[in-house]
Amino acid sequence: MKRQEIKFIFDSFLKVNPCLSRLAMIADHPPRWVHSIYFDTKEGFLYHQSQEGIVPRKKIRLRWYNNENYLCQGVWEEKWSFEHYREKKSQSYFYDAPKSVQDILRLSPDQLLIPTAMVSYRRTYFKNAKGIRSTWDQNIVYQGINRKLEINHQKSLEHLSVFEIKTPHDMSKDESTSVVGHPSSRFSKYCRAIEALRVF
Template identity: 25%
Template sequence: MVSENEIRPAPEVLEPPKAAFRVVEDDVVRTDLASRREVKYVFPCGDVAKLRGLLNGSGRRLVHNKPVSTVRSIYFDDVQLSACRANIDGVSRRKKVRLRWYDSLAPGQDLFFEIKWRNNRITGKHRLQLQAQQPITDLPYRQIVDELLGVLPASFVGELLPSNEPIVIVEYKREHFESREANLRATLDYDLAFYDQTGKRHISTAFPYRLPNVVVLEGKFPVGCEQDLKNLLHPLSPRIAPFSKYVHGCHLLGLLPMSF
């Protein structure tokens, strides 16, 4: 029996569980992401070395952490794949929601939540830098989405809520270049791979569908600088071609009918 004078231990205070994500930085102030033209050129059997040499000769190479980055993004949509179908149908105002990371097969500590938007020919991107507080691969997708909804600004929440189903992980190598006047940028994307996430409980990088020979050159520039891009690509005069990595991933993984 405990005497009245005996000191009892204080009850244990349980700390609330730590959030999975912490907001680090909002890139919405970056003018190169806010509003721009974006065009794509697709080379089904492209020679990366030749294209790299061309862009190096006409412009200059940009290095972000590594000369060649590996980009991976989880694309979110609804069960009807509405964002995917809006792209196929050529809807003039549309958006895509994704969670992106770099240079590791599984998400590490640094991630970016992005909303890519298009309004006719003008594109832009709202990007929020996040820091993972725990291994994201240990979390089920439902918890990942709930944790994102808990830290994102209201405008981002409004985009994720109706598009909260993980559909595809898109992966590729990327090299960055810019014109000598620094008014436009170009990227070379190659070694594309796609991972089906539909029906998956956790992030899955098993059984990729690979497109090893396709090279995508993207030009990104302010409105009115179309001629500068042509100068950067000279003497090549490739034809602009629509190419959504997300849409191609959905198609190649059998998530869309063959006649898309």
């Protein structure tokens, strides 16, 4: 599905709450922890594409929620960014026993990937009567991970939180930002993880 994702950066919920009121947002799903392991080439090709703002570009990640075992159950996602919209392809998987990184990577047609960073955060979900959805991500943590999918001692805490509006791709971005009353920003958790952990 094509959609726009408009991000706003805040340092506290006190600043997010007025935005929810202006957009008439209500809770849509119980808050939960989101965990993602990102994959890239050993040269960081996808990271550099994102940093340079090249379109189209993509991110590749293994995602799971709360305390599920990511080697047994999760979602493999490939997320594409185009000039005016985003698209995401997801593939759920379930194994009876933990598998190796090689088994995980068979979910992707690109076999030249390595795990580069893990990102975790607490996500709260909202929607309004117009069908517009939004999320608020807080307590963001970046962690190092090795090629065997083992989390290492590297860890960095993000001091900012991200409020994101997800709208149909044909909706005016200016309309959404004017209602929020706060400037939108680029914010890539993957890029910030790579920089905080000094992966490349």
